[in-house]
Structure formats: C-alpha cells, structure tokens
Amino acid sequence: MAANVKISSFQKRIKPSNPNILGTKISAVNSTLNVSFGVTSLDQIIDGGLPLGSLCVVEEDIYGSYAKIITKYFLAEGAVQKNFLLSASLNENPWDLLNNLPSPVTEPRETNVIENREELKIAWRYENLTLEDNNQRLGNAFDLSIPYVMPETQKANLAVWGDTVTPNLQRGTGTLQNPNCLSLLKAIEEAIKKWELDSSNGHNLIRIVVSSFGSPFWQFDEKKSSLSTDFTATLLLLKSIVRSTNAVALVTIPHQLLNQSLVSRSRHLADVVIQLKSLREDRHLHDLMDVHGILELKKVANLTSLKPILGQDGTTTYGFKATKRKFKIEKLHLPPAVDDDKSSPDQSSSLGCSSAASTTNLDF
Amino acid sequence: MADTVMKALMLDKIQIDGKSVLIVQHSDGSPFLHSLLTHSARQGRRICLVSFNQLVGYYHSVGTRLGWNLNNLLSKNQAAFIGGLHTLKDSFQFHCPSNPFNFLFNSTTCPLQAIFLAIESVIVGWIGQPFSLVIDELDCLLNLGIEPKAMIQFFQKCHSLIQTHSNGSLIVSIGVTPLDKEIIQCSTLLSHWSDLILTERGLQTGKSRDLTGTLTVKWNVSPFSEQDFHFKCFDRGIKMFAPGTAVL
Numbered sequence: 001m002a003a004n005v006k007i008s009s010f011q012k013r014i015k016p017s018n019p020n021i022l023g024t025k026i027s028a029v030n031s032t033l034n035v036s037f038g039v040t041s042l043d044q045i046i047d048g049g050l051p052l053g054s055l056c057v058v059e060e061d062i063y064g065s066y067a068k069i070i071t072k073y074f075l076a077e078g079a080v081q082k083n084f085l086l087s088a089s090l091n092e093n094p095w096d097l098l099n100n101l102p103s104p105v106t107e108p109r110e111t112n113v114i115e116n117r118e119e120l121k122i123a124w125r126y127e128n129l130t131l132e133d134n135n136q137r138l139g140n141a142f143d144l145s146i147p148y149v150m151p152e153t154q155k156a157n158l159a160v161w162g163d164t165v166t167p168n169l170q171r172g173t174g175t176l177q178n179p180n181c182l183s184l185l186k187a188i189e190e191a192i193k194k195w196e197l198d199s200s201n202g203h204n205l206i207r208i209v210v211s212s213f214g215s216p217f218w219q220f221d222e223k224k225s226s227l228s229t230d231f232t233a234t235l236l237l238l239k240s241i242v243r244s245t246n247a248v249a250l251v252t253i254p255h256q257l258l259n260q261s262l263v264s265r266s267r268h269l270a271d272v273v274i275q276l277k278s279l280r281e282d283r284h285l286h287d288l289m290d291v292h293g294i295l296e297l298k299k300v301a302n303l304t305s306l307k308p309i310l311g312q313d314g315t316t317t318y319g320f321k322a323t324k325r326k327f328k329i330e331k332l333h334l335p336p337a338v339d340d341d342k343s344s345p346d347q348s349s350s351l352g353c354s355s356a357a358s359t360t361n362l363d364f
Numbered sequence: 365m366a367d368t369v370m371k372a373l374m375l376d377k378i379q380i381d382g383k384s385v386l387i388v389q390h391s392d393g394s395p396f397l398h399s400l401l402t403h404s405a406r407q408g409r410r411i412c413l414v415s416f417n418q419l420v421g422y423y424h425s426v427g428t429r430l431g432w433n434l435n436n437l438l439s440k441n442q443a444a445f446i447g448g449l450h451t452l453k454d455s456f457q458f459h460c461p462s463n464p465f466n467f468l469f470n471s472t473t474c475p476l477q478a479i480f481l482a483i484e485s486v487i488v489g490w491i492g493q494p495f496s497l498v499i500d501e502l503d504c505l506l507n508l509g510i511e512p513k514a515m516i517q518f519f520q521k522c523h524s525l526i527q528t529h530s531n532g533s534l535i536v537s538i539g540v541t542p543l544d545k546e547i548i549q550c551s552t553l554l555s556h557w558s559d560l561i562l563t564e565r566g567l568q569t570g571k572s573r574d575l576t577g578t579l580t581v582k583w584n585v586s587p588f589s590e591q592d593f594h595f596k597c598f599d600r601g602i603k604m605f606a607p608g609t610a611v612l
Contacts, residue, residue, distance in 0.1 A: 174469040174472075175508060176469060189456070233507060236508065241456075264542075264543050268392075269507060306395045306598065306601070310571055316570065
C-alpha cells in the first residue's frame with residue numbers, strides 16, 4: 001500500500017511574509033510599501049502615498065507657510081502611527097514644528113454620489129461604494145486648529161537637529177564641505193542607529209523632515225564658480241540613507257531663493273517633487289477664487305517599473321485649500337469666463353466679430 | 365516590445381560591439397537604458413553596470429518585468445554592479461579609502477580613479493567575451509562635486525577601454541535639464557565621442573496617458589541616419605511609434 005503512494009510536487013504557495021511596518025500599506029499599483037503623507041487627498045493623487053525609502057522634495061510657496069502645513073501633516077501622521085520622527089531646521093526651532101502638530105479627528109465619510117457615474121450592470125453591488133472605500137485609505141484626518149497632545153511615552157520617538165547652534169563645526173576636506181550638511185547627515189545616521197532601523201527586520205520607520213533646506217541659514221558657498229555641490233551631494237546622501245533603511249524623507253526647499261539650475265538638479269535627484277504656489281505669487285492665478293494655491297506634481301518616480309506614474313485622472317496640476325482646520329487638495333476648475341463689466345450700449349451695438357468698435361485685442 | 369525598440373535603433377541589424385551609445389534624457393527615468401540592458405542580457409553579453417543614483421534592487425525589479433534577472437547574472441559572475449546608493453551610504457559611514465565615493469569626505473587628486481579601477485578590474489576578467497559597460501546617470505557625478513573636466517576624462521577612459529577590447533560596448537545615460545548649462549556642455553561633448561545618440565524628451569505639452577515622449581535616434585557612424593519616434597512606456601517594455609500614429 002505504502003509503495004503506491006505518490007508524492008506530489010505540488011506545493012502550496014505561501015504568501016510572502018508581510019513586513020508589518022507601522023504606518024505602511026502595500027500599493028496595489030506597483031507593490032511598493034507606501035507611507036501616508038497625512039493629507040489623504042495628496043495620498044490619492046500620488047497612488048497611495050510615498051514609497052518607503054523615498055526622498056520627497058517640496059518646493060515651497062513664496063513664504064513657505066503652506067509647505068509648513070504639509071510638513072506638519074506628514075509628522076502628525078507619523079506621530080499617530082507611532083513612527084520615529086526627526087525634524088531638522090536652521091530657520092526656526094525644530095521643536096516648534098513637533099510641538100504644534102495637528103490633532104487626529106474622526107472625519108465623517110463623504111457619501112456624495114459622484115455625478116455622471118455610470119450605472120453598473122454586472123458588479124452592481126459595488127455601485128454605492130465610494131472610491132475611498134475601494135482604496136481603503138491609509139492616512140488619518142487631522143484638525144489644524146486642535147494641537148496634538150503627544151503621549152509622554154511617545155516623546156522618546158522624537159529627535160531634532162538644529163535647535164542649538166554649534167559654531168565649532170568642522171568643514172569637510174572632500175567635495176562635501178558644508179559643516180551644517182555634514183552635521184545633519186551625522187545626526188540622521190545616529191538616530192537610525194539609536195532606533196535600530198538599519199536592519200531589514202525592523203517593524204517601525206523614521207520620518208525625516210528637513211525644513212527650508214538651502215536657505216541662507218545653511219551658509220552654502222555661493223562664491224564658487226560651479227554650482228553649490230554641498231546642496232546636491234547632501235540630497236543624494238540623504239537619498240542613499242533613506243533608501244537603504246526603513247525611512248522616508250521630506251525636504252522643503254525655498255526654490256525662489258535658489259539658483260534655478262540647482263532646483264532642476266534637486267528635481268532630478270528626488271523621487272517625488274511637489275511644487276506649491278500660492279495665489280499671491282502670480283497675478284494670473286487671482287482668477288482662481290475658490291482655491292488658495294496651486295499644487296503641481298513635478299515628478300513621481302516609479303521605483304519598480306518603467307511605467308510613468310501620473311496623478312489621478314492623468315493630470316499633474318491641482319488646487320489646494322487651507323482653512324483654519326484643514327488642508328485639502330482638489331481638482332482645479334477654472335471659473336467660467338463671464339465678463340464682469342456690463343456691456344455698454346455702444347459695445348452691444350457693435351457687430352459680433354468685428355474688432356473695429358472693441359477696445360480690447362480680443363475679437364471673440 | 366523590446367524588439368520594436370531595437371528595430372527602431374537598428375540594433376537588430378548593426379552589431380553593438382565596439383560602439384558607444386549615449387542616452388540624453390530630458391525627462392525622468394531611463395527607459396532606453398533598461399531596454400539596452402535587456403538587449404545585452406538576452407544576447408548573453410556580460411554586463412558591468414555602474415550607477416550613482418539607484419540601488420541594485422531597482423535594476424533587478426525593473427529587469428524582471430522586462431524578462432531578465434540581474435541578481436541571477438550577478439551570482440553567476442556574468443554581471444557586476446559598481447557604485448550604487450548603498451556604496452554611497454557606506455562611504456559616509458566608514459570613510460574607507462577604497463570606497464569609490466571616498467572623494468566626498470577626503471580630498472584626493474584623482475577622485476574618479478577608484479571607480480575606474482573597479483571597472484577595469486571587472487572588464488579585464490572578461491577578456492575575449494562580449495560585454496557591455498553601462499553607466500547610468502553620469503551627470504550625478506557633477507552633483508557629487510566632480511568637475512566637468514574630470515567627468516569627461518572619466519568618459520574618455522571608459523571609451524578607450526571599449527576601443528582596446530573590440531567586443532565591448534559602452535552605454536552611458538546622462539540627465540539634462542534646459543537650465544543647467546554645465547550639463548548641456550557635457551552632453552554636447554559626450555555626443556561628439558559617441559556612435560549612437562538617443563535623445564529622449566517628454567512631451568512639450570505636458571504629460572499624457574497615450575504617449576510618454578519623443579526619441580531622436582542619431583547614428584554618427586554608418587548608416588549616418590537620424591530618425592524621430594514617439595514612445596510609450598509600459599510595465600513590461602516600451603512601444604515605439606512613428607510620429608502621429610500613437611493613438612491610431
């Protein structure tokens with residue numbers, strides 16, 4: 001009997017072990033582990049959040065106020081997920097950012113029925129589900145007006161760089177010379193070592209925020225004939241650190257203060273690049289009355305395949321609204337081109353397409 | 365789909381041995397570098413991949429979708445990986461003089477010598493066998509503080525390495541942005557030395573779901589041709605179109 005037993009070569013396919021890193025979710029698009037930005041609408045437009053190990057550069061608006069809100073959301077999401085947080089800044093005390101994070105709130109789910117939605121004939125059970133339900137959103141909702149009271153136990157998960165000025169920092173002897181950059185990289189490395197994030201078996205991640213990198217406080221050598229290599233080399237080294245550990249980095253740069261070729265190089269180095277533009281920066285944007293500014297996805301790199309990642313609906317330009325309580329990104333709608341001036345009897349009497357009587361250059 | 369790319373580049377008829385290919389990228393990503401890597405792997409060529417901006421895992425995961433396995437080739441010693449973000453991180457942590465990126469923290473007279481010696485030692489071991497020396501995003505050297513002059517010299521040394529071993533080929537990609545005059549000058553110089561120049565641009569009107577960008581294929585040696593194509597990147601390859609036929 002026993003001789004007749006055949007051993008099949010079939011083996012049950014075992015699901016690969018889930019790394020179970022706090023605050024991450026596997027992307028349905030390209031199987032990367034994604035980390036939430038904290039702003040749900042921003043997560044949605046970049047295919048579910050930032051990939052773990054990526055470097056995101058946010059090009060600040062003119063006074064950096066909206067970029068600061070995004071960094072607050074990013075850190076607050078990490079605080080709620082019990083991630084390690086590192087805030088670095090030379091413009092302001094980095095503790096200010098960590099002590100003024102928005103508080104998580106339970107947001108009522110929007111049950112608006114999307115207009116022009118096609119009636120489903122086969123999968124009719126899914127008809128009433130919102131897009132959010134299908135995606136199983138990753139992040140939390142926050143209220144900017146309520147400060148987050150961080151539990152005492154979680155304060156050990158925080159680290160800062162730049163709160164105390166150390167004048168005796170040494171300049172490097174190689175191509176990377178800026179002492180502030182060297183000190184920052186060392187602080188990040190020490191934090192990763194302290195929290196043992198350099199091993200692949202870690203169950204937590206670190207969120208690194210560097211605010212206004214490249215501002216005059218960083219003392220980059222502008223007199224050099226070539227572009228400041230400290231800026232780009234630091235970004236590349238930061239990328240190398242986050243890519244090989246459980247980390248994500250968000251760097252905001254005051255791009256209007258920097259040389260444009262430096263900005264284009266930083267775009268080339270980063271994995272995700274977002275540009276914020278407030279309405280006061282550009283007088284052409286004043287027509288967009290229902291938003292406070294424009295968010296442009298300059299780059300979203302695909303880390304696993306050649307297929308380019310476009311924003312939701314294939315567009316890369318969005319509007320954002322920042323109220324007292326909430327920061328929200330939405331589709332950009334141009335207002336209807338209604339002429340505000342009441343047409344004078346002289347103009348109305350002129351022929352439709354004739355430009356002779358019109359004072360403007362437009363014919364139509 | 366990779367074959368349509370090789371047809372467009374005419375590399376299905378022309379042997380790549382002894383030739384140098386330059387990919388000038390005006391947009392993000394390096395799809396044609398991956399196509400040429402796939403082509404080299406399928407032809408059974410040995411691959412020496414030099415990278416400054418990515419991990420080895422990135423090339424492996426893109427490569428598996430295109431039908432070849434880099435980790436497998438690395439374990440069989442049919443491929444070598446030099447540089448990469450991991451080595452860059454190590455250079456900061458350990459300050460080892462043999463690290464190719466040690467020039468970032470210690471002054472040296474010849475900053476790129478360590479990288480070149482690493483490449484040379486790999487290629488010397490492959491004498492007599494066809495190989496491809498692939499350098500991804502050479503412009504990253506400028507970001508690390510290398511002078512353009514030193515970068516051009518590095519390219520020339522790699523080029524002469526190919527010339528001395530006639531069964532080798534050199535594939536270099538460089539990312540160019542219109543505002544950066546330094547990189548544009550470098551790409552013009554490198555174009556002068558290359559046999560095949562692929563200039564890849566995004567669409568002028570923005571991004572589209574139907575099309576990824578345009579490619580200009582220019583042969584500096586016989587057949588001395590110049591052709592324009594449109595292309596679309598997919599998960600598993602690139603599709604080439606004659607201009608105007610993409611959505612037909």
